[in-house]
Amino acid sequence: MEETCVLKTGPDACIDERQNSIASGGKNKTAIHCTDDSLAGSVSQRACVFCGARVVLNPVTDAVHLVHGPIGCATYTWDIRGSLSSGSEMYRNSFSTDMKEHDVVFGGEKKLVACIDEIVEKYHPPAIFVYATCVSGMIGDDIIAVSKAASARYGIDVIPVESSGFVSGNKVVGYRAAAEALMKLITPKDGVTIEKTRKLNFLGEYNLGGETWLVRNYLAEMGIEVNVAFTGDSSVAALKRAPGAALNIVQCTGSMHWVAANLEKEFGTPFMSVNFFGAENTADSLRRIAAFYDDPAITRRTETLIAREMERIRPVIRLYGKKLAGKRAAIYVGGAYKAVAIIRQLRELGMEIVLTGTQTGKKEEYDDISGMLDENAVIIDDANPAELEKFLLEKHVDVMAGGVKERVLAYKLGIGFVDHNHDRKECLAGFDGAVTFAHEVYVTTCSPVWKQLKRTAAPEVR
Amino acid sequence: MDGTQQAGRARQVNENQCHMCMPLGGVIAFKGIENAMVISHGSQGCSTYMRLANVEHFNEPVDIASSGLNEKQTIYGGEANLKKAIDNVLRVYQPKVVGILTTCLSETMGEDLDRIVASYVKEHNLDGIDIIPVPTPSYSGSHTEGFWAATRAVIATYARPTEKHTRINVIVPHISPADIREIKRILCLMGIEYVLVPDYSLTLDRPYGGRYQKIPPGGTRTEDIARMPGAPVTVQFGLTCPDALSPGLFLEEKFGVPLINLPLPVGIEAMDGFIGTLQGLGCGPVPDQLALERGWLLDAMADSHKYNAEGRPVIYGEPEIVYAFTRACTENGAPPVVIASGTKNSKLAGLLVPVLSDVEDAPVLFEETDFATIDEAAALAGVNIAVGHSGGKFLTERQGIPVVRVGFPVHDRTGGQRVLSVGYTGTLAFLDRFTNTLLETKYMSYRTRIKEKMMIKEGY
Numbered sequence: 016m017e018e019t020c021v022l023k024t025g026p027d028a029c030i031d032e033r034q035n036s037i038a039s040g041g042k043n044k045t046a047i048h049c050t051d052d053s054l055a056g057s058v059s060q061r062a063c064v065f066c067g068a069r070v071v072l073n074p075v076t077d078a079v080h081l082v083h084g085p086i087g088c089a090t091y092t093w094d095i096r097g098s099l100s101s102g103s104e105m106y107r108n109s110f111s112t113d114m115k116e117h118d119v120v121f122g123g124e125k126k127l128v129a130c131i132d133e134i135v136e137k138y139h140p141p142a143i144f145v146y147a148t149c150v151s152g153m154i155g156d157d158i159i160a161v162s163k164a165a166s167a168r169y170g171i172d173v174i175p176v177e178s179s180g181f182v183s184g185n186k187v188v189g190y191r192a193a194a195e196a197l198m199k200l201i202t203p204k205d206g207v208t209i210e211k212t213r214k215l216n217f218l219g220e221y222n223l224g225g226e227t228w229l230v231r232n233y234l235a236e237m238g239i240e241v242n243v244a245f246t247g248d249s250s251v252a253a254l255k256r257a258p259g260a261a262l263n264i265v266q267c268t269g270s271m272h273w274v275a276a277n278l279e280k281e282f283g284t285p286f287m288s289v290n291f292f293g294a295e296n297t298a299d300s301l302r303r304i305a306a307f308y309d310d311p312a313i314t315r316r317t318e319t320l321i322a323r324e325m326e327r328i329r330p331v332i333r334l335y336g337k338k339l340a341g342k343r344a345a346i347y348v349g350g351a352y353k354a355v356a357i358i359r360q361l362r363e364l365g366m367e368i369v370l371t372g373t374q375t376g377k378k379e380e381y382d383d384i385s386g387m388l389d390e391n392a393v394i395i396d397d398a399n400p401a402e403l404e405k406f407l408l409e410k411h412v413d414v415m416a417g418g419v420k421e422r423v424l425a426y427k428l429g430i431g432f433v434d435h436n437h438d439r440k441e442c443l444a445g446f447d448g449a450v451t452f453a454h455e456v457y458v459t460t461c462s463p464v465w466k467q468l469k470r471t472a473a474p475e476v477r
Numbered sequence: 478m479d480g481t482q483q484a485g486r487a488r489q490v491n492e493n494q495c496h497m498c499m500p501l502g503g504v505i506a507f508k509g510i511e512n513a514m515v516i517s518h519g520s521q522g523c524s525t526y527m528r529l530a531n532v533e534h535f536n537e538p539v540d541i542a543s544s545g546l547n548e549k550q551t552i553y554g555g556e557a558n559l560k561k562a563i564d565n566v567l568r569v570y571q572p573k574v575v576g577i578l579t580t581c582l583s584e585t586m587g588e589d590l591d592r593i594v595a596s597y598v599k600e601h602n603l604d605g606i607d608i609i610p611v612p613t614p615s616y617s618g619s620h621t622e623g624f625w626a627a628t629r630a631v632i633a634t635y636a637r638p639t640e641k642h643t644r645i646n647v648i649v650p651h652i653s654p655a656d657i658r659e660i661k662r663i664l665c666l667m668g669i670e671y672v673l674v675p676d677y678s679l680t681l682d683r684p685y686g687g688r689y690q691k692i693p694p695g696g697t698r699t700e701d702i703a704r705m706p707g708a709p710v711t712v713q714f715g716l717t718c719p720d721a722l723s724p725g726l727f728l729e730e731k732f733g734v735p736l737i738n739l740p741l742p743v744g745i746e747a748m749d750g751f752i753g754t755l756q757g758l759g760c761g762p763v764p765d766q767l768a769l770e771r772g773w774l775l776d777a778m779a780d781s782h783k784y785n786a787e788g789r790p791v792i793y794g795e796p797e798i799v800y801a802f803t804r805a806c807t808e809n810g811a812p813p814v815v816i817a818s819g820t821k822n823s824k825l826a827g828l829l830v831p832v833l834s835d836v837e838d839a840p841v842l843f844e845e846t847d848f849a850t851i852d853e854a855a856a857l858a859g860v861n862i863a864v865g866h867s868g869g870k871f872l873t874e875r876q877g878i879p880v881v882r883v884g885f886p887v888h889d890r891t892g893g894q895r896v897l898s899v900g901y902t903g904t905l906a907f908l909d910r911f912t913n914t915l916l917e918t919k920y921m922s923y924r925t926r927i928k929e930k931m932m933i934k935e936g937y
Contacts, residue, residue: 030568052545055542055559055561056516056561056564057542057565058540058543062526064522086498087497087501087523088522090494090496091526091527108849110492111492113491116614118616129490133489149580150616153586154585180520401569401691419532420525420529423532423537424538427685427689468685471685471686
């Protein structure tokens with residue numbers, strides 16, 4: 016796309032090295048530059064490796080999450096996900112070794128050991144995840160050895176998570192660190208066998224707003240049991256039964272594709288991608304799961320469920336669609352699977368998608384996104400506030416979907432906003448979630464407050 | 478009793494943090510300088526976390542760039558990355574001031590920030606742009622120290638020997654934009670000319686309207702900071718500010734500007750003290766408006782004193798905040814039973830002694846502590862109300878103790894930037910929040926509570 020981003024200084028400025036990370040939609044694909052480290056000084060919206068690992072493992076409810084580093088890493092990730100638990104609330108606590116100068120100079124292993132001892136004495140958790148951070152990684156604390164010794168000492172799983180933040184600014188690397196930790200946890204110890212069942216594991220699902228429970232209820236109605244979700248509302252014991260599943264369904268592919276591939280390799284469990292964001296996606300995913308089980312009764316029940324739910328929500332969605340048709344939407348989210356799902360949902364509401372971006376999308380995923388959009392739409396990898404501001408105004412966006420940092424920018428520009436981030440409190444999955452999503456889009460896009468803001472002094476469109 | 482019982486934390490593990498990292502405080506201070514932008518010299522995550530924490534509190538975009546250090550630079554040095562970050566920030570944001578805050582990572586790497594900045598300045602023609610590096614390793618301090626260190630560094634950068642003038646220096650600790658606005662309003666009512674540092678009353682709480690600017694308008698002007706050494710006096714709301722980081726002490730020692738360290742004007746005594754100080758500086762009589770506000774506060778104190786007497790608060794947060802609210806609660810007949818800070822402070826315990834000298838039961842004081850400790854102490858002490866930031870949410874969730882939100886961060890309620898607690902008006906606003914929180918809890922439970930108690934007594 017030409018002239019999308021004119022290189023100059025001043026209020027319109029874009030960074031020249033960022034030009035290749037911005038493309039236009041349409042079937043004629045322009046290769047977008049992605050999956051690279053963030054450019055220094057570009058004010059990336061990305062987080063770090065540690066954050067990626069922490070959010071993936073956070074919903075393991077009865078585990079202790081111990082961050083080995085100075086205080087900030089733990090403070091900023093304390094209870095930051097809206098993941099719900101049916102049992103233990105341990106995961107909502109944030110444990111830190113709170114490294115001080117002395118530990119940085121002389122090594123932090125001793126303090127780490129002491130912290131693990133204290134935790135075991137106080138809580139007797141079934142597992143402790145020990146997260147490496149920039150500093151503990153940099154000074155070379157051997158969290159693997161410390162964890163191994165503690166495991167042996169207490170007979171529990173003390174699992175090192177190799178998530179030193181500086182390894183990359185890309186959360187995906189942290190997802191991998193978490194995935195490796197999970198594999199360590201679920202790989203049966205010598206002599207332990209996990210019996211195979213007909214149940215399935217639900218990978219890449221974090222039970223935000225009870226989404227795991229919602230899907231579990233659908234599957235129960237179909238006659239399929241969920242073995243364990245990775246990691247929404249999971250417990251250490253349930254995760255250890257993961258090898259017993261007959262199928263792995265994978266939602267957030269960015270975080271869990273690697274685990275699924277490994278579970279297939281180690282335990283022969285096949286996997287398939289699913290997506291429960293949006294009614295169409297949900298119906299499609301349920302049908303494919305049913306097809307896997309190849310059981311006429313399951314198929315029949317699945318079709319009954321889909322027909323009933325579709326009939327129930329269709330009129331509601333149609334009503335919202337009437338209000339929202341032709342409105343212009345922007346999307347900036349962490350993972351591409353989520354962007355794709357939101358594009359589909361907003362389309363179902365008759366909206367035009369004029370901007371889509373992700374923090375961690377891969378080339379193939381951007382190709383898919385590009386194929387879904389027309390050439391007027393902007394596609395952007397690892398965007399920064401300046402770029403988002405520019406396109407939100409230039410494309411006359413009415414509503415944006417994204418995370419907390421994007422929300423305040425959208426509001427400042429007088430634009431509606433839908434929270435689709437890891438700390439949201441609403442269930443956006445499944446048929447009910449599709450209604451909730453449509454409702455939220457409507458409430459913010461058509462809010463009366465925008466009329467007042469625009470009347471006052473709308474930000475100029477440059 | 479005199480003062481507090483000191484409680485140490487022999488524990489190693491920090492469970493549910495009561496403080497944030499050092500560069501975060503530095504960011505907030507720089508955001509109070511006109512046309513300033515900040516770069517966090519470290520890994521990408523640090524800047525994003527700090528943005529998130531600020532965004533959730535202030536409900537404002539708070540842009541922070543990162544030098545984005547990766548594995549390679551941690552071995553070979555981050556100079557090239559930092560220079561590129563400065564390049565990009567200058568191009569996109571066009572700041573006049575660039576604050577560079579180090580992180581745990583760049584400090585552990587041993588980055589020589591002064592040298593890198595000097596070399597950047599030499600290589601570029603930076604007419605009218607200042608780059609100010611501040612070391613902020615979180616393993617040596619919390620956001621409190623980061624705030625003071627950055628404020629001091631900015632003043633040290635610009636302050637020049639100046640002819641004597643009549644504008645006083647006012648230095649504020651980490652308070653809300655609404656509090657800063659109130660202090661400015663009071664100074665204005667008193668007819669005092671001043672320069673206030675750091676002034677993020679607009680930059681971190683900007684009104685809607687006009688073209689969106691990447692660096693929000695407002696903030697202390699650097700020209701004004703340059704003239705601070707000519708001021709008759711510095712009024713610093715920083716009784717707990719460590720000497721080594723004290724901006725006011727710096728101006729006193731380097732330029733001979735007398736320093737008056739005051740408590741935050743929360744509570745009538747502290748506010749009277751502030752007004753008294755201003756009068757001592759030769760301003761006119763107290764204007765009617767302030768006299769009225771003082772009267773309304775006194776009236777409210779009388780109206781609500783019996784309700785407040787039922788309060789058994791835990792007060793936690795940054796040392797300056799904790800000290801101010803301990804005084805305000807104590808003078809209203811609700812002295813805290815637990816006082817806590819995630820920050821270690823050499824002055825807090827001593828300062829609290831006279832404040833609590835008339836209190837029957839000495840409260841327990843924790844420094845460098847966490848919420849596991851605070852929550853436990855609150856349960857033991859029969860706490861029924863909390864005063865502090867959103868970190869205390871488990872007090873409510875797990876023990877049903879309501880939190881009157883003050884300080885930073887307030888991320889689970891809206892309007893953290895507008896929480897007003899200073900001045901006569903702000904104290905009154907706080908007192909009403911405090912009293913009404915007690916009343917709300919009381920009305921929700923007193924019928925059941927009394928019924929249950931009496932029924933058992935009468936043997937039903």
